[in-house]
Amino acid sequence: MRPLFLAVLVSALLSASVPAWPAEIEPLPALPPIPADNSMTPQKIELGKMLFFDPRLSGSKWISCATCHNPAMGYTDRLPRALGHAMSEGPRNTPTILNAAFIKAQFWDGRADGLEAQALGPIQADVEMKQTLTQMVNNLKQVPEYVTRFKEVFGETDPITPGNIAKAIATFERTLITPDSPFDRYLRGDKLALSRDAREGYRLFQEKGCTACHNGPVLSDGNFHHIKVPGSVDEGRFKVTKNPADLSAFRTPTLRNVELTAPYFNNGSVNTLEGAVVVMGNEALNTNISRKDAVLIADFLRSLTGTMPKFDYPDLPYTRY
Ligand code: HEC
Ligand code: HEC
Incomplete structure (x- = not known):
């Protein structure tokens, strides 16, 4: 009893006198956190990648996620503020999506909780892709290859839904990490x-x-x-x-x-x-x-x-x- 008591006392005193341990920078883990209801499969990554690059997700059929999150430029647009639908300028700078999978609160103001919640935002935003979710779903249903791929990945009878589109894009985004700096x-x-x-x-x-x-x-x-x-x-x-x-x-x-x-x-x-x-x-x-x-x-x-x-x-x- 006695030595244990002493050890507890000493450690309590030490922790009271030692300042908080400085916040540490950690190496990038090999994988980001993956939500339980959105497993990562090769087919889902491939589908998410197609959607990420496909401008037909936008109202103009001209702007894709990659227009602003351009892989050749660190997944940004290198503009002060993003240019979206009809060249309208949004209010904010385009952040990189490299390693975004490691951060919970998405957007500069944290308004989306995770990548799945984030993905449908830019599609509907007037200054970004200006498309309604219903129209986007209808458009994708016209593409036979998408119909087949969504069935393969999600195994549902009517799998082209906004929720599944977001899941596939988020899954692709979880592969956009940059280890080994x-x-x-x-x-x-x-x-x-x-x-x-x-x-x-x-x-x-x-x-x-x-x-x-x-x-x-x-x-x-x-x-x-x-x-x-x-x-x-x-x-x-x-x-x-x-x-x-x-x-x-x-x-x-x-x-x-x-x-x-x-x-x-x-x-x-x-x-x-x-x-x-x-x-x-x-x-x-x-x-x-x-x-x-x-x-x-x-x-x-x-x-x-x-x-x-x-x-x-x-x-x-x-x-x-
Ligand atoms: C109190 C928290 C805090 C501290 C301390 C802090 N930062 Fe920041 N940093 C932020 C926030 C928040 C932003 C975004 C600010 C904005 O755009 O309004 C930011 C933005 C940045 C950016 C721009 C990143 C980008 O993509 O736009 C750089 C570079 C940066 N910080 C470096 C540093 C350096 C170097 C230091 C120490 C000298 C530092 N920060 C200290 C919170 C902090
Ligand atoms: C018109 C340019 C534009 C398009 C198109 C666009 N984005 Fe963005 N993206 C932005 C801007 C600007 C922000 C920051 C907005 C804010 O914080 O309010 C952002 C933020 C994000 C973030 C949050 C990153 C962070 O660090 O918080 C993710 C993830 C993201 N976009 C993914 C996507 C996906 C997926 C698509 C396609 C469905 C897409 N974006 C389409 C400009 C764009």
Whole structure:
């Protein structure tokens, strides 16, 4: 009894005196979380990939998910704010969907809970694909190959439904992950995977306190923070919760592959990584980050670019309707 009591007392005292363990960045796991009701099968991934690239999901039959989440550009459009239906400009910057599968709250304001819930949003949004779910389902039913593939994947009598379309797209998105970046190799023990400058940048990133929000496998805490980025007029999370405390709060974005996804922030207001680092210092941490330190931190951030997903582009069936 006695030694046990002592051990408990000592550990209680220690945990009271030691400050909270600093938030850690973790290597990217090989697989993201997969929901119990949406298993990953090769056929479903293939179908989701077709839908992702198929502009016939849009009202104009001209815009696909890949129009804005372009695989050749880090799954973004590299525009300050997205251009959608009839070239109308939306209010926000297109985030990458690489590794989005590791984050629960989707969109800058977290209004969709997971990839399945997210997928039908852009299809219906007026400034994105401007299509009704009924019309989209009717259109896909005209394509015999889709009818066969949906039957194969979902085994239902009437499987072309908005819910199954979302499930297939989300399944494809779960394959869009970028493991094995130089930084992952460094975390696994290969100290030479990072240049001296990137290592110094990593030290500064931790020392300045960036890891308070940019932590975990994708360097996002999945939480909402109010950061005054240049020119932002967006109500952010407030639009979802109507809680005044959430006014202009946005979900911490992933920093994986961030060198590929400029311009930065919810409104795409900053063009360079170094510039974004300086804004973060001022607005998130109330610290002035020198130009020299910003360059080193940006060097570290560039080490977060991983191996891009490799796949064959789908051959979309040609069917007029
Ligand atoms: C017109 C450009 C455009 C099209 C087309 C588009 N998106 Fe997006 N996507 C965006 C923008 C802009 C946002 C951020 C919107 C917001 O936060 O309010 C976004 C956000 C997302 C996110 C959330 C990522 C995150 O980090 O929160 C996912 C996932 C996503 N889109 C997938 C898709 C899928 C799947 C499709 C096709 C069904 C699609 N997008 C079509 C522009 C587009
Ligand atoms: C209090 C939480 C918090 C801290 C601390 C923080 N960030 Fe951020 N970071 C965010 C949020 C939230 C955004 C999105 C802001 C927006 O667009 O409105 C963001 C955006 C970014 C972006 C732009 C990413 C993109 O895709 O647009 C970069 C780069 C970045 N942070 C780097 C850093 C660095 C470097 C530090 C430390 C100097 C840091 N952050 C500290 C929460 C934080």
